[in-house]
Amino acid sequence: MKKRLEMLEQLQEIDYLIDNLKTTQSGLTEEMSGIEQALIDARQELSGLEGRVVLLEQEKEELESSQTVEQENIRRSETNMKEIKTNKEYQAVGREIAAARKQAAEIDEQTLQKVSQIEELNTEIATRKETLAELEQNTSQRRDEKQAEISKIQQDIDADVARREAITKELPPNLVKRYNALRKQRRGQAVAGARDGYCLGCNMNLPPQLYNSLYKGDELISCPHCQRVLILKLQPAAQ
Known part of the structure; x- marks a missing residue:
């Protein structure tokens, strides 16, 4: 009976070791997941910036199209003024041209703002791409290091499990x-x-x-x- 008690005590010590190793292994797995998540987040952020540039480019093109329409309206109105005979009509067309020029100026300002935003975002995207390339390299290295640690711990767990099985075989099943x-x-x-x-x-x-x-x-x-x-x-x- 004394031997069985000693074996039970050994069994418990082995189980403590296995539990601690599994806890450490779980922590490393979580760290590796965190490393992977950081890379995923960086890629998503870059994709988000690129998406904003695409949207701004579309908005800029729409403004440029509107500007083309306004300029055409101004030219048409200026041509029509040459054929106007009454002062009242002349003043009305003049107001239309002034309003169109004001609208064109606002469109120009909005277009310049879009261009500035696009340039700023492209600069940030270039920086993010460099950072992402470094992160991808570091992530690969750190992933390999963590995986090596996890594999080593698994070897230790397997060895302890084998020791545990050897002891349990010598003890009564009940x-x-x-x-x-x-x-x-x-x-x-x-x-x-x-x-x-x-x-x-x-x-x-x-x-x-x-x-x-x-x-x-x-x-x-x-x-x-x-x-x-x-x-x-x-x-x-x-x-």
Whole structure:
């Protein structure tokens, strides 16, 4: 029975190692996802800027088309003025030409604003493309580094799982089942030390008779409070 208790304790130590390795591996996987997401975000931002340029170019073309129409209207009105005979008609056409020229001037101003915005965005896009190229290179390198770490940890996990299987094969199936159930119920700790009359798993006082039975080591004894399997842990002798 003492050997079984020692094997259960070894099993728990291995499970602790596996749990910690999996936690580390999960953290690395999240880091790698974050690295990938940063690259995706950078590409989307660049695509968004390029989309804005396309939209501005379309708006500029529409303004230029409107400007062409306004200039044609002005020319037509100026031609018509030569044929006007009454002062009233002349003044009316003059007002139309003035309004059209004002509209044309506003269109010119809006067009210049679009051109300026396009130039600014193109400058930013060029910078973003350089940054993205560097990010893609760095991402590839960092991804490879993280993947290498993850693979190394997986090798360690596989080795510990093999050790775990070797131990569980030497233990009775019902004991392994009980151990696994306790681990699940007690946050990964199925085995607890007992010292000075206390369970070190839940820090509760153990009945004296039960605690004394631990010295014999001829049976599996569970804590009556947390149900963990108890292993006697005596204080080291004073030097």
